[in-house]
Amino acid sequence: MKQLLILLACLLLQNMSYALPTRKVLVNLKPSESLLSGEYVSNIHGDSYNFLCVLYDSITHDQTIVYNGIRKFTAYNIELYYIDLDDFEKSIYQYSTEEGECINIENEIYGPYDRIFYYHDLFPMWYSGSSLPSTHYINRHEFSFKQMGEDFFHYNDGTIYKINDFKSDYISPNKKHKAILDESKRMVTIDGSNYVLPIPVDEIISKSAPDLCLFDDGTCYYVQDVIYVCDNKDFTKDTYCFYITPSEVKAINTEIEYFDFDTHEIKLLNNRRDNNDSHNPRNFWNLPKEIYSEEKGYWFINYDFYLQDKSKRHSFFAKWDHDYILIDGKKYNYACPIKAFYDNKSNSFRWVSIEKNQIVMYNYSL
Incomplete structure (x- = not known):
């Protein structure tokens, strides 16, 4: 009987060891610091612990980029555009100084200018990591800015033109x-060869500069x-997109097709991996929404997670208004995380939570 009890106790302890998640501290916060709402990017494979977050200091009003546990940069009004979870120097972010706005593009700082606008059609706005395709070439160093009341455009080659000036x-x-x-x-001439663009002659071409991306090949x-x-005002009627190769000019039907910058192929939109893809570590269109709690009297971030493993036999469930999580229907006394994902490589659920002055990651092996 004694041996049977010992065996049962060992089995129970073994099951408990599998049932309890492991804990890793990612960031230690100062008493005045909190996570800037919505600004958190995590790896989707748990073994590397690559992550980025932006912290806000309620005393100094500074914001700080924390990259893989290291405080990389502090300034006012940080805005992230591109974050590479494998190489911080490839990242792109904008910030404010007393003299104006600056932008850091791949470790090159531009500005200060009165205003900076970093968006154009060539930029897919992806957050890259080892699990995602990297965009091998985009016009990363192109942006528009305002200085002394005038609008300018900075091109990828370093030249600067007034908006609508011909380049x-x-x-x-x-x-x-x-x-x-x-x-x-x-018409575009590339390396001495002329390519006529099939734009109908009755179309009026915009005065604004085209988006032109000349690749290394x-x-x-x-x-x-x-x-x-x-009424003497110009309005965009349509947009023509082309991919020019040495042999032809390929028109892109933007209603059903898009140009893939990684493969240099024209693909169907319904096969596109874009910002709505669940594999993207930061999903621009599905960020948590703020909702108001009548009971508590203030706004909450509406975090809500439902995950399954690859076999569809295990599940992870968490909601912002519950002080526990469910794994395979069992309650665990952990608050709702700010980030959760299934790690296919290690076959485990991973989630990130804020606990007092720490941001921590948990791992639950299946």
Whole structure:
């Protein structure tokens, strides 16, 4: 009987060891610091613990980028555009100083300017990591800015033009290829070869500069707006997109197709891995929403997670208004996390929580 009790106790302890998650501290917070709402990016494979977050200090009003546990940068009004979870120096972020706004693009700082606007059609706005395709070339160093009441555009090659000024010459990043845009904006010359763009002659081409992306292999992605005029004002009517190769000009039907910057292929939209993809570590269109609690009298971030493993036999469930989580229907006394994911490599559920002055990651092996 004694041996049976010992065996049962050992089995119970073994099951308990599998049932309890492991805990790892990612960030230690100062008493005045909190996580900036919505600004958290985590790995989706748990073994590397790659992560990024932005902290807010309620005393100094500073914001701090924490990258894999290291405080990398502190400033006012930090805005993230591109974060590479494997190499911080590839990241792109904007911030404010007493003199104006600055932007750090791949470890190069531009500004200060009165205002900076970092968005254009060529930039897919992905947060990259080892589990995601990396965008091998985009016009990362292109942005518009305002200075002394005037609007300017900074191009990838370092040249600066006033908005709507005509730019004719474009150079590939490796400096081996050159594109020349005709003033009609209906022909592009690449390395001495002319390519006529099939834009109907009755279309009025916008005065604004096209989005032109000349790749290191000499091919080119080209986006041009056409307009209609009403009351002496220009309005965008349509957008033409082309992929130019040495052999042809390929028109892209943007209603059903898109250009893949990684493979240089034209693909169907319904196969696209974009910001709505659940594999993206930060999903722009599905960020947690703030909701108001009548009972508590203030706003909450509406975190809500439901995960399954690859076999669909295990589940993880957490909601913002519950002080526990469910794993396979069993209650565990952990608060709702700010991030949760299933790690296919280790076959485990992982989640990140804020606990007093620490941001921690838990691992539950299945």
